[in-house]
Amino acid sequence: MTDQPILRLRGVNKSFGAVHVLDDVDFEAYAGKVTALVGDNGAGKSTLVKCIGGTYPIDSGSYEFDGSPVHVSGPRDAAALGVEIVYQDLALCENLDVVQNMFLGRERMRGVVLDEESMEIAASQTLTSLSVRTLKSVRQRVSSLSGGQRQTVAIAKAALWKSRVVILDEPTAALGVAQTAQVLDLVRRLADQGVAVILISHNMLDVLQVADRIAVLYLGRMAATVDRADVNQTQVVELITTGRSGDLGIQPATASAGVSI
Amino acid sequence: MSTNLEKPSGSTKPDAAAAHTTTADELSSAAVTVPTGADVGSYLRQYWQRIRGGDMGSLPAVAALVVLFLVFSVVENGFLSKANFASLITQAAPGILLAMGLVFVLLLGEIDLSAGTASGVGGAIVAVLLTKDWPWPLAVLAALVVGAVIGLGIGWMRTFLRVPSFVSTLALFLGLQGVVQIVVNSANTQGNLSLQSDTLVALENSNMPVWLGWVMAAVLVIGYAAQKLLAVAGRHKRGLPTEPSSITAAKVLGIAVLSFGFTFVLNLNRSPNAGGGTRIVERNGQLVTEKTGGEFLGGVPWVVPVILVLVVVLGFVLSRTRYGRHVYAVGGSDEAARRAGIRVNAVRISVFVICSTLAVVSGVVLASQTAVNAAQGGGNTLLLAVGAAVVGGTSLFGGKGKITDAVVGGAVVAVILNGMADLLHGKNNSAWQWIVTGLVLLLAATVDAMSRRRAGSTGLG
Numbered sequence: 001m002t003d004q005p006i007l008r009l010r011g012v013n014k015s016f017g018a019v020h021v022l023d024d025v026d027f028e029a030y031a032g033k034v035t036a037l038v039g040d041n042g043a044g045k046s047t048l049v050k051c052i053g054g055t056y057p058i059d060s061g062s063y064e065f066d067g068s069p070v071h072v073s074g075p076r077d078a079a080a081l082g083v084e085i086v087y088q089d090l091a092l093c094e095n096l097d098v099v100q101n102m103f104l105g106r107e108r109m110r111g112v113v114l115d116e117e118s119m120e121i122a123a124s125q126t127l128t129s130l131s132v133r134t135l136k137s138v139r140q141r142v143s144s145l146s147g148g149q150r151q152t153v154a155i156a157k158a159a160l161w162k163s164r165v166v167i168l169d170e171p172t173a174a175l176g177v178a179q180t181a182q183v184l185d186l187v188r189r190l191a192d193q194g195v196a197v198i199l200i201s202h203n204m205l206d207v208l209q210v211a212d213r214i215a216v217l218y219l220g221r222m223a224a225t226v227d228r229a230d231v232n233q234t235q236v237v238e239l240i241t242t243g244r245s246g247d248l249g250i251q252p253a254t255a256s257a258g259v260s261i
Numbered sequence: 262m263s264t265n266l267e268k269p270s271g272s273t274k275p276d277a278a279a280a281h282t283t284t285a286d287e288l289s290s291a292a293v294t295v296p297t298g299a300d301v302g303s304y305l306r307q308y309w310q311r312i313r314g315g316d317m318g319s320l321p322a323v324a325a326l327v328v329l330f331l332v333f334s335v336v337e338n339g340f341l342s343k344a345n346f347a348s349l350i351t352q353a354a355p356g357i358l359l360a361m362g363l364v365f366v367l368l369l370g371e372i373d374l375s376a377g378t379a380s381g382v383g384g385a386i387v388a389v390l391l392t393k394d395w396p397w398p399l400a401v402l403a404a405l406v407v408g409a410v411i412g413l414g415i416g417w418m419r420t421f422l423r424v425p426s427f428v429s430t431l432a433l434f435l436g437l438q439g440v441v442q443i444v445v446n447s448a449n450t451q452g453n454l455s456l457q458s459d460t461l462v463a464l465e466n467s468n469m470p471v472w473l474g475w476v477m478a479a480v481l482v483i484g485y486a487a488q489k490l491l492a493v494a495g496r497h498k499r500g501l502p503t504e505p506s507s508i509t510a511a512k513v514l515g516i517a518v519l520s521f522g523f524t525f526v527l528n529l530n531r532s533p534n535a536g537g538g539t540r541i542v543e544r545n546g547q548l549v550t551e552k553t554g555g556e557f558l559g560g561v562p563w564v565v566p567v568i569l570v571l572v573v574v575l576g577f578v579l580s581r582t583r584y585g586r587h588v589y590a591v592g593g594s595d596e597a598a599r600r601a602g603i604r605v606n607a608v609r610i611s612v613f614v615i616c617s618t619l620a621v622v623s624g625v626v627l628a629s630q631t632a633v634n635a636a637q638g639g640g641n642t643l644l645l646a647v648g649a650a651v652v653g654g655t656s657l658f659g660g661k662g663k664i665t666d667a668v669v670g671g672a673v674v675a676v677i678l679n680g681m682a683d684l685l686h687g688k689n690n691s692a693w694q695w696i697v698t699g700l701v702l703l704l705a706a707t708v709d710a711m712s713r714r715r716a717g718s719t720g721l722g
Contacts, residue, residue, distance in 0.1 A: 091594070091596060093660070094593055095661055104597070104598070105598075112582055114583060117499045
């Protein structure tokens with residue numbers, strides 16, 4: 001992995017009052033790779049994601065994008081860089097159709113009139129490029145879509161906007177087996193288009209199936225960042241629950257210091 | 262409509278040229294096929310599926326309208342008379358206008374209980390200013406500004422103080438009734454105060470010349486057809502599926518039949534003395550019986566073009582502009598709208614402003630019909646208008662509704678009140694009107710709630 005990461009965080013700290021939530025965290029995301037971000041509840045995954053997305057400003061550390069340091073002070077800054085977060089509660093309007101949702105807030109206009117044709121074409125092309133076969137029509141209302149289809153729309157929205165970094169927060173949490181497989185396929189294809197995908201998941205099977213790299217957070221510290229090929233499920237679970245696994249992870253002296261927080 | 266493609270500039274813009282060349286073949290092989298392009302059969306099947314899924318729109322209201330017309334025309338002699346048809350329209354007009362504003366508020370899942378009394382305030386202000394010799398456009402403008410300010414206040418309380426619109430507008434409903442009395446009393450008149458402007462009185466009491474009625478109908482039909490054809494041509498040119506042309510033709514034909522049918526009926530002479538009569542005059546010291554020519558009373562009431570213009574303009578705003586899209590988005594999920602960068606508070610305030618301003622328009626029309634008194638706009642004015650919007654198919658839960666719902670629903674409510682008025686005699690006549698209207702509203706709200714549940718459970722919407 002000699003490429004330069006699109007997104008690189010160095011020594012990021014974040015506290016809420018006396019609670020030190022992120023402690024010297026390093027994190028990278030590479031174009032074309034799926035980076036899984038795992039960790040137990042309270043490990044700081046959500047906080048890290050919100051720091052990347054600009055919802056929380058970081059206390060200290062550096063935020064680099066394309067190799068140059070940037071200052072992200074709000075969600076708009078992150079969006080301008082091309083960072084898109086697909087939240088667990090999808091944020092789609094059920095009463096609008098697929099095209100309308102994908103272009104919500106960024107509608108194409110022809111004078112004062114909405115340019116429906118051009119939006120419909122672009123939405124169709126994006127879905128086609130992601131080989132989405134589960135949607136009957138792009139003019140279907142979202143209320144008529146299944147959970148997996150809604151996730152598909154939310155992810156395709158990120159692809160439509162040519163996002164550089166797409167963060168998926170538990171995309172398969174509420175899905176059945178078949179739909180999970182479809183969404184994971186989509187995650188893969190999104191990465192194959194050159195997007196740096198960050199996948200947050202509790203589901204080890206999903207992570208091991210789709211991720212290229214796995215970053216494990218343990219009590220606010222980055223326990224380890226490993227290549228998928230180098231680890232098995234047991235090791236990842238150990239990293240999540242104890243912060244270390246053999247040579248990997250936080251070594252005992254520092255690990256106990258971590259526990260004492 | 263310009264043919265060149267204007268897209269927002271920026272890095273997110275896909276290559277426009279590539280988009281054009283690849284569209285056709287990409288779509289033909291695409292997984293995302295759009296069945297609307299196929300044939301009439303599948304189009305109708307899809308429509309039927311949407312209805313079964315609970316997305317009925319104005320269909321129940323249109324059905325109710327047909328049934329009510331049939332029932333009343335059978336059981337009641339005068340209902341289908343030409344004169345009654347015209348008075349139906351003028352009776353329905355204020356409620357329709359009020360309901361149009363409420364559609365905007367209901368689309369966000371909000372309610373404006375003060376719209377009725379706001380319309381009363383508007384009517385009273387115009388009436389009083391006219392007694393003080395203001396020109397009518399200025400008087401109306403002043404009332405519209407007051408309406409907008411009322412809406413601004415409601416929106417401000419809702420977005421910044423977080424007062425639920427149900428409570429703040431209930432308070433305004435009470436408070437504005439007092440304001441109406443004060444405004445009316447300031448004119449130092451007892452009882453009703455009629456509008457001292459021929460132009461405004463003409464809205465509900467005079468008719469367009471016959472030829473102008475036909476011209477209006479023609480403009481309406483040609484405009485609708487042109488709009489439809491342009492849309493179809495635009496989609497066709499870019500390789501997008503279009504609705505079957507027979508469906509388009511049927512829609513245009515339907516609008517044509519309705520427009521010209523209405524105009525025809527309204528242009529008939531509905532004067533009771535149409536055939537002429539006799540009168541006794543003194544001529545050369547003798548009393549002789551002289552035949553008089555028939556009077557002509559006919560034409561489309563002037564309030565109709567007012568409603569039509571508002572329907573076209575507001576319908577365009579809701580369905581074709583970015584603002585309209587954002588209204589639906591906020592109504593569907595304000596969290597999703599916020600994340601998409603929509604200024605949710607601004608949208609929320611704007612719908613209250615639109616509602617209260619349209620309420621004033623409705624108030625002026627009502628004043629034109631009945632003159633203004635101290636109880637103007639109180640009582641049931643508002644509830645009937647909310648009923649009209651909901652009967653027409655606008656959801657109380659937000660996100661679903663169209664401006665035409667107000668027209669169809671308003672017509673249903675007016676037909677019930679008008680039909681029942683002559684149907685039942687005796688002292689409980691008006692009592693039964695209220696009971697039936699209440700039942701219809703209850704039915705509409707139940708249909709709304711159930712179709713919502715159905716949409717949730719079947720996954721269709």
